[in-house]
Amino acid sequence: MSAGQLPHRPDVRRSPAADPGLADRLFLLWARCSGAFVLLVMLGVGGYLAVRAARALRVAGLSFLTTESWNPDGGHGQFGIAAVLAGTVLIGGIAVVLAVPLALGSALYISEYAPRKLRRTLIGMVDLMAAVPSVVYGVWGFVLLQYQLTGVARWVSTYFGWIPLFKVNGVDVDDPLTPPLVYTASSLMAGTVVAFMITPIMCSIMREVFDQAPAGEREGAYALGSTRWGMIRSVVLPFGRGGIIGGTMLGLGRALGETITVYLILSMTFEIQPHILQTGGSAVAPMIALRYGDSTPFSISALMAAGLALFLLTLVVNFAAAAVVARSRSGAST
Numbered sequence: 001m002s003a004g005q006l007p008h009r010p011d012v013r014r015s016p017a018a019d020p021g022l023a024d025r026l027f028l029l030w031a032r033c034s035g036a037f038v039l040l041v042m043l044g045v046g047g048y049l050a051v052r053a054a055r056a057l058r059v060a061g062l063s064f065l066t067t068e069s070w071n072p073d074g075g076h077g078q079f080g081i082a083a084v085l086a087g088t089v090l091i092g093g094i095a096v097v098l099a100v101p102l103a104l105g106s107a108l109y110i111s112e113y114a115p116r117k118l119r120r121t122l123i124g125m126v127d128l129m130a131a132v133p134s135v136v137y138g139v140w141g142f143v144l145l146q147y148q149l150t151g152v153a154r155w156v157s158t159y160f161g162w163i164p165l166f167k168v169n170g171v172d173v174d175d176p177l178t179p180p181l182v183y184t185a186s187s188l189m190a191g192t193v194v195a196f197m198i199t200p201i202m203c204s205i206m207r208e209v210f211d212q213a214p215a216g217e218r219e220g221a222y223a224l225g226s227t228r229w230g231m232i233r234s235v236v237l238p239f240g241r242g243g244i245i246g247g248t249m250l251g252l253g254r255a256l257g258e259t260i261t262v263y264l265i266l267s268m269t270f271e272i273q274p275h276i277l278q279t280g281g282s283a284v285a286p287m288i289a290l291r292y293g294d295s296t297p298f299s300i301s302a303l304m305a306a307g308l309a310l311f312l313l314t315l316v317v318n319f320a321a322a323a324v325v326a327r328s329r330s331g332a333s334t
Contacts (some may be wrong), residue, residue: 046311053305056298064305070270070287072295072302081306086272087187087282088310091262092255094191094276095198100248102195103202110203111210112232123207130200138261141193146184146265149192153183153277168278185267187281193265194258198251205250209243210236242325249321253314259285284310 056072057064060079067080110122158174160166171182213236221231237244263286273281288303295303 042315046308046315049304049308049311052301053308054301056301056305059298060302060305065309068271070291070302072299079302081284081309083270083272084282084284084287084306085309085313086274088256088284088313090274090276091187091191091194091258091266091281091283092252094188095194095255096248096252098192098195099199099202099251102199103206103247103251104244106199106203107206107210108232108236111207112228112236126200126203126207130204134197134258135260135264137193137197138264141189141196141261142264145193146189147180149189150180150183153186153188154178154180157183157277164274166277167275169275182279183277185265185279185281187266187273187276190262190266190281190283191255191276193261194255197258197261198254201254202247202251205247206240206243209240209247213239242327246321246325249317249324253317253321256314256317257285257310258283259289262286263289 056079060067064080065085066082067078068083070079070084072079106122106126110119110126114122156166157168157171161168168182171178217235217239218231221235226234262283266283266286267280268282268287268290269280270282270287284306288307291299292303
């Protein structure tokens with residue numbers, strides 16, 4: 001080795017982080033155990049429903065997904081979830097269509113326009129609305145809201161009744177003496193109340209994502225001469241696209257499983273009801289609440305099968321929401 005040359009040392013792989021201490025290891029163990037416990041609970045619920053539903057599913061077979069009527073004790077597999085599953089998706093869709101504009105507008109106002117002092121108050125009010133029990137929304141919708149909306153339902157039926165979705169069978173829209181009760185207890189009324197329930201949840205998710213939009217890109221948009229709305233349109237909304245989609249799908253999952261609110265408002269009919277303004281409809285969760293108390297052991301197995309279908313549906317929606325958020329720019333940054 002010549003003078004001035006350092007001795008050759010083999011490359012040693014170094015850890016990018018310091019060796020975690022006891023506290024970090026305990027925290028990691030606690031986090032892993034918590035995640036595993038949640039997964040076990042979810043698998044336990046699904047497994048319990050599958051075991052209890054096996055008897056009814058063996059009798060009904062694939063017709064369980066295509067039969068509209070619900071008569072488990074009638075024999076010959078005369079029961080299925082075609083009607084209640086379609087009603088569940090219909091009510092959930094109505095709720096999402098009504099809730100998304102409210103949630104998006106509220107989230108943008110709180111995060112971008114509201115004064116600082118008012119902002120904290122609005123955040124607390126939205127969080128408080130999300131904590132209100134569903135039975136309160138249900139009683140409010142049953143006693144007050146649906147009767148206030150009958151005029152709107154009549155107007156929609158009068159001018160848009162040529163669309164099958166807004167048609168009301170057996171009602172003369174030109175008759176001023178038509179009682180308003182024909183427009184109550186409908187899928188629209190139930191979906192409207194559920195929309196008020198899921199709006200705070202969706203608003204909170206969207207607002208948190210909007211607050212994470214990079215400050216440098218906001219300032220860059222202003223430096224280029226953009227207005228506040230131009231900055232929101234070019235920076236905040238593209239950054240928060242994953243949060244908007246994810247919050248919407250999480251709200252949909254919440255709407256699909258709503259029970260007591262729909263149970264109080266909707267008049268249950270076990271047939272596919274595509275007319276959202278007409279009295280009557282169906283959904284899986286309120287059907288289970290309605291039939292569970294006086295059911296035979298076989299009927300309970302059939303109700304468990306309906307609950308299993310709803311469980312899988314909401315699971316798919318929630319996993320899809322998580323995947324959308326994780327693949328988005330806002331989800332990746334967090």
